Amino acid sequence: MRFGTLIKTLSAAAALMALTAAPAQTEETGYSIDSQSWTFTGPLGHYDERQLQRGLYIYQTRCQACHSLGLVRFSSLGELGWELLEGQTGEDVAKAIASNYEIPYINDDGENDTRPGVLNDTFPWALGNPKRATATYGKSPPDLSTMARSRIGGADYIYALLTGYDDAHEQPEGAYYNKVMPVISMPNPWPADMSDFEYPDGTVATLEQQARDVTAFLNWTADPYLEARHKWGIVVVLYMLALTIVSFFAYRIVAAQVHSRLEAEGGPEPDH
Amino acid sequence: MAGSRSPFTNPFLKGFDERLPILRAVHYSMTKHAYPKNLNYWWNFGSISGIMLLVMIVTGLFLAMHYKPSVQEDTYGINQAFRSVEHIMRDVKGGMFLRYIHSVGASFFFIAVIFHLFRSLYYGSYKAPRELLWILGCVILILMMAIAFLGYSLVWGVMSFAAAEVITQVFTAIPVLGDDILMLLRGGEDVDDALLNRFFALHFLLPFILAGVVILHILTLQTVGSNNPLGVDIKSKKDTVSFHPYYTFKDIFGLSVFFTIYMAVVAWAPERLAEAINNQPTDYNLPSHIVPEWYLLPFYAILKVFTWDLNIFGLVITGKQLGALAMGGSLGILFLLPWLDTSPVRSARFRPLYRMAFWGFVLTCVILALVGAQTSGEAFFIPTPLGRILLGFEAENGFVWGSTQQWGVLFMLYYFAFFIVLMPVLGLFERTRTLPASISEPVLPSSQGGGAVAAAAAAAAKPMTKAD
Numbered sequence: 001m002r003f004g005t006l007i008k009t010l011s012a013a014a015a016l017m018a019l020t021a022a023p024a025q026t027e028e029t030g031y032s033i034d035s036q037s038w039t040f041t042g043p044l045g046h047y048d049e050r051q052l053q054r055g056l057y058i059y060q061t062r063c064q065a066c067h068s069l070g071l072v073r074f075s076s077l078g079e080l081g082w083e084l085l086e087g088q089t090g091e092d093v094a095k096a097i098a099s100n101y102e103i104p105y106i107n108d109d110g111e112n113d114t115r116p117g118v119l120n121d122t123f124p125w126a127l128g129n130p131k132r133a134t135a136t137y138g139k140s141p142p143d144l145s146t147m148a149r150s151r152i153g154g155a156d157y158i159y160a161l162l163t164g165y166d167d168a169h170e171q172p173e174g175a176y177y178n179k180v181m182p183v184i185s186m187p188n189p190w191p192a193d194m195s196d197f198e199y200p201d202g203t204v205a206t207l208e209q210q211a212r213d214v215t216a217f218l219n220w221t222a223d224p225y226l227e228a229r230h231k232w233g234i235v236v237v238l239y240m241l242a243l244t245i246v247s248f249f250a251y252r253i254v255a256a257q258v259h260s261r262l263e264a265e266g267g268p269e270p271d272h
Numbered sequence: 273m274a275g276s277r278s279p280f281t282n283p284f285l286k287g288f289d290e291r292l293p294i295l296r297a298v299h300y301s302m303t304k305h306a307y308p309k310n311l312n313y314w315w316n317f318g319s320i321s322g323i324m325l326l327v328m329i330v331t332g333l334f335l336a337m338h339y340k341p342s343v344q345e346d347t348y349g350i351n352q353a354f355r356s357v358e359h360i361m362r363d364v365k366g367g368m369f370l371r372y373i374h375s376v377g378a379s380f381f382f383i384a385v386i387f388h389l390f391r392s393l394y395y396g397s398y399k400a401p402r403e404l405l406w407i408l409g410c411v412i413l414i415l416m417m418a419i420a421f422l423g424y425s426l427v428w429g430v431m432s433f434a435a436a437e438v439i440t441q442v443f444t445a446i447p448v449l450g451d452d453i454l455m456l457l458r459g460g461e462d463v464d465d466a467l468l469n470r471f472f473a474l475h476f477l478l479p480f481i482l483a484g485v486v487i488l489h490i491l492t493l494q495t496v497g498s499n500n501p502l503g504v505d506i507k508s509k510k511d512t513v514s515f516h517p518y519y520t521f522k523d524i525f526g527l528s529v530f531f532t533i534y535m536a537v538v539a540w541a542p543e544r545l546a547e548a549i550n551n552q553p554t555d556y557n558l559p560s561h562i563v564p565e566w567y568l569l570p571f572y573a574i575l576k577v578f579t580w581d582l583n584i585f586g587l588v589i590t591g592k593q594l595g596a597l598a599m600g601g602s603l604g605i606l607f608l609l610p611w612l613d614t615s616p617v618r619s620a621r622f623r624p625l626y627r628m629a630f631w632g633f634v635l636t637c638v639i640l641a642l643v644g645a646q647t648s649g650e651a652f653f654i655p656t657p658l659g660r661i662l663l664g665f666e667a668e669n670g671f672v673w674g675s676t677q678q679w680g681v682l683f684m685l686y687y688f689a690f691f692i693v694l695m696p697v698l699g700l701f702e703r704t705r706t707l708p709a710s711i712s713e714p715v716l717p718s719s720q721g722g723g724a725v726a727a728a729a730a731a732a733a734k735p736m737t738k739a740d
Contacts, residue, residue: 043540070348071358100482104347122348140554146358149543150429150551222551223362225368227310232369233539247528251521255352258518262309267512270306270497 013053031180034155036212040155040219043234045218046227049081053201053219057081058210062189063144066137072143072221074098075119079224094119104128138174139185148215148222154217162211165190208237286401301494306512307519308500310711314395315498316526324381325486331374332423336682338364341429341472344466353428354466354553372542378420379545380534382567383414394630397499403610405496410490412608417568424476424565428468429550434562434592436463436471442575445596463556472511503618511711523662559646569644570637572636574687575599576648577680598684605691612691614699622705626707629694636683636690637664643680 028249039048056077059069078090098117103124107113117124125143127133133140151157153197161180165188169177178184191197191205197205279299280286289295340359342352360367389409392398398406425436440457444450459466497506506512513519537544545566549559566570578594589597605612622629638658646653651672654662654695 003655068348070346070350071355071362073362078560125348129347130345140349140555143350146551150548154548163529206437219334229368229372229539229542233536236535237539238534240528244525244528244532247521247525251525254517254521258513262510262513266509267309268304268306268514270512 054213058214066141069123148219157216302516309513314391319523321384401496405492431550433554445593507710570640572639573644612695617704625702639683
């Protein structure tokens with residue numbers, strides 16, 4: 001059990017930890033989820049800001065009628081790398097987006113009312129609250145803020161689900177068919193004809209493109225500081241590697257000195 | 273243990289130490305106390321564990337400043353506890369790092385402690401005179417498991433709720449008192465606000481009690497001394513070295529390697545070791561597949577492996593009670609280990625049969641972890657990397673053989689047999705290799721083969737060496 005054995009055991013342990021990295025499979029069907037290539041995976045993974053902007057657009061068009069982003073503040077949208085006009089800041093863009101939303105509140109007369117959203121607000125829920133959502137749809141559509149972190153497979157899972165609909169399949173009333181989850185209560189978000197749908201920036205809006213963009217956006221809402229963490233990781237791990245190398249040689253030098261002293265005079269007297 | 277006179281010349285240190293002789297105790301243990309000179313890298317994990325406890329306490333303290341233990345839901349159906357954790361990740365400066373260093377840190381704390389524990393098992397560090405040291409270590413392990421479980425519940429996600437529900441239920445297996453204990457743990461009938469608040473209080477308190485036990489563990493170590501890879505006692509000053517500078521530098525190196533890996537996981541895979549579904553606030557429904565964190569999996573496997581009731585002349589012990597009993601027993605038996613092992617030889621280097629039994633035990637823990645992770649009553653799935661290690665061949669997507677039930681029972685039996693049968697019996701019948709006379713005598717050739725020539729050379733040089 002020398003250093004070599006330690007290294008061998010550690011790599012065996014690492015292999016065991018990699019067990020969980022086996023291709024993600026859905027529980028019910030065993031359908032295995034293909035891994036996609038994303039800009040945000042890998043050691044230097046980062047978000048494509050244009051893609052996030054498109055993803056936000058798809059969320060607003062196809063998701064937000066049912067799903068909320070209750071943990072995402074409008075202020076965070078300022079960081080999406082908007083093309084700015086003269087004198088405009090990202091915060092101004094975020095403010096403009098926020099003001100398009102109606103936020104429920106109780107006014108000075110004590111009545112239920114709405115006001116335009118401000119930076120500190122989170123994306124409101126069109127369905128209002130879980131009880132109303134359940135009463136309307138039978139099942140409350142989940143909040144999407146952390147969705148990309150809360151499914152095995154993460155972004156790959158969401159992409160597979162969004163592209164997995166097949167309306168040709170017969171299904172009971174109120175249920176839909178999806179390759180990932182054969183009986184799903186979420187309706188197909190894609191209209192049969194999307195030929196006249198286009199992105200504001202002119203990107204060709206195929207179904208796959210839209211699914212990919214909104215998935216990237218949802219990954220951002222779940223993990224907005226991924227880039228900061230990756231950059232931090234590079235610095236910290238390089239620092240730790242340097243420390244490892246320095247401390248290894250320091251240890252070897254100390255060990256040699258201690259060894260020759262032990263040869264000559266021995267160590268401390270044991271307490272008997 | 274400390275000398276009667278202060279070793280310091282600096283007037284401040286000297287003055288302080290003469291009034292509170294705590295500095296001379298540290299000074300003594302670092303420079304004058306005799307440590308075996310042959311401790312290998314497996315001995316690094318003790319100090320790594322201590323540092324991890326500090327990391328957890330410091331990050332946990334700052335997390336507690338922002339966490340809100342409340343199950344109250346907002347209009348999104350998100351509870352306040354879950355929201356406050358996300359608030360830490362999104363709005364608190366540096367909060368994401370704090371939170372991930374803490375949550376990944378729990379896993380790495382366990383990794384360090386597990387290596388430390390198995391090292392102790394391999395080299396027989398639990399044998400006389402280190403029984404109390406080992407028992408304090410067992411107390412530390414159980415406290416850690418409790419603290420980790422409590423902390424996991426605080427997120428109040430889907431799996432937090434399931435964990436709180438299932439684990440508190442285990443206590444109802446206790447006859448007569450079970451329901452009262454359940455009430456005491458939950459603070460009411462249901463898994464609700466009262467439970468979350470007391471879990472938070474306990475999650476804050478217990479780490480300090482743990483730190484107290486760690487101090488006792490270290491004080492005991494200072495008294496009985498470290499074991500070493502040969503397992504023979506220190507005989508003279510030829511066998512010893514002071515902790516500083518030799519082991520300080522060795523520990524810094526080991527700590528650097530460990531933290532490099534730890535920090536890489538924080539940066540690139542902070543959620544890899546956790547259950548994804550717990551990133552969704554609970555809706556108070558149990559998920560279809562309930563799994564604890566990875567470090568609790570072997571014990572969870574033992575808990576759920578009993579699906580039948582036991583009827584002893586009309587006295588029925590339910591499967592649930594058997595499971596709870598077996599899980600309690602699997603931890604409780606660790607306390608008896610120093611008296612179950614009858615062999616006078618400590619180190620597995622000189623115990624060829626025990627060494628095999630030991631690796632069998634390591635494998636058992638891995639298999640039980642897999643059983644714990646899989647749905648009970650279904651086919652047992654061996655993932656490809658493990659299949660490659662165990663069976664020497666690959667299958668496309670892992671392969672299936674037998675049921676989780678069968679594997680669970682089989683390896684649970686080995687788990688207990690290792691302690692109850694192998695430990696006492698091997699000690700009586702095993703032919704051990706001849707021990708070196710002392711640490712500084714020429715060391716026997718490494719057990720890892722590769723040394724027929726070295727063995728012959730050593731045998732020529734010394735009449736001792738191998739007996740087999």
